[in-house]
Amino acid sequence: MADNLTYIDIAYKILREEPKLKQIHYRDLANRAFDIGLIESDDLIVAGNIASAMNADIRKSKSQGTESKFISFGRGFFGLSEHEPKGIFADIRNKNQEVKKQLLEALHAMHPHKFEELIGEVLRNLGFEDVQVTGKTGDGGIDVTGTLVIAGVIKNNVSVQVKRWRNNVQRGSISELRGSLRPHQIGLFITTSNFSRQSVEE
Numbered sequence: 649m650a651d652n653l654t655y656i657d658i659a660y661k662i663l664r665e666e667p668k669l670k671q672i673h674y675r676d677l678a679n680r681a682f683d684i685g686l687i688e689s690d691d692l693i694v695a696g697n698i699a700s701a702m703n704a705d706i707r708k709s710k711s712q713g714t715e716s717k718f719i720s721f722g723r724g725f726f727g728l729s730e731h732e733p734k735g736i737f738a739d740i741r742n743k744n745q746e747v748k749k750q751l752l753e754a755l756h757a758m759h760p761h762k763f764e765e766l767i768g769e770v771l772r773n774l775g776f777e778d779v780q781v782t783g784k785t786g787d788g789g790i791d792v793t794g795t796l797v798i799a800g801v802i803k804n805n806v807s808v809q810v811k812r813w814r815n816n817v818q819r820g821s822i823s824e825l826r827g828s829l830r831p832h833q834i835g836l837f838i839t840t841s842n843f844s845r846q847s848v849e850e
Contacts, residue, residue: 655701658686660717663728671719671727674699675845702726723816723842755840756812764791767810767838776806789824796834808836819846826850 653661658681663672672680675695682690702718709716719727732741755763761781768781776794792808809825811817817839825835837843 653686655698656705656717659698659702659726660728661686663718663726663731670731671721671725673724674702674726675724677726699724699726752840756814758812760812763812764810767808768792768794771808789828804834805830805832806834806836808838811837811839811841813839813841816842816844817847818844819850822847822850 659677662677662680675690675692678687678690678695678698681687681698687694703720706716706718706720715729717728717730719729719732721727755766758766764781768779771792771794772779776796779792779794781792782790789809790807791810794806794808796804796806798804807825807829809821811821817837822837822843825837829835
């Protein structure tokens, strides 16, 4: 590591130099540190060491009743506490996060078909045309179809797969969606969870 910097020093340096960057995944943080020569490798082990160092700092500060330099947003994302809003702005952010959590739980409690209908309505409000909730099996996992119109002249047929999951979407699910598409179709995957790094790459 450059100049005998610790993993904590490196993480802080990357996050501090980009105040507009509210949060970053630890893998991306390692990539940036590697790009500017702070670490000799950005492989998964080094990236994991950086994440472990930040988590350890957060736990240590919590046990001592102090505030850590870092904030964990979950799913491998970190930020700096000094970049977080204070006072009333912090209250607003916390309230927004609580409302988002309540909405997510409400989505998980919905009947599967009602959830698909909700997604169809969301797509209509986003400007999709000819939106249809398929509501059938044997369709390659496609739950909703529609037409995305760009600039009033370009029309793209879109097939949507909808999943009310709590765990991250994995690569296999993305591959399945891609495999079910017909020529000149676009696939869209909508989930209540998130996407693994491998699924993003896929």
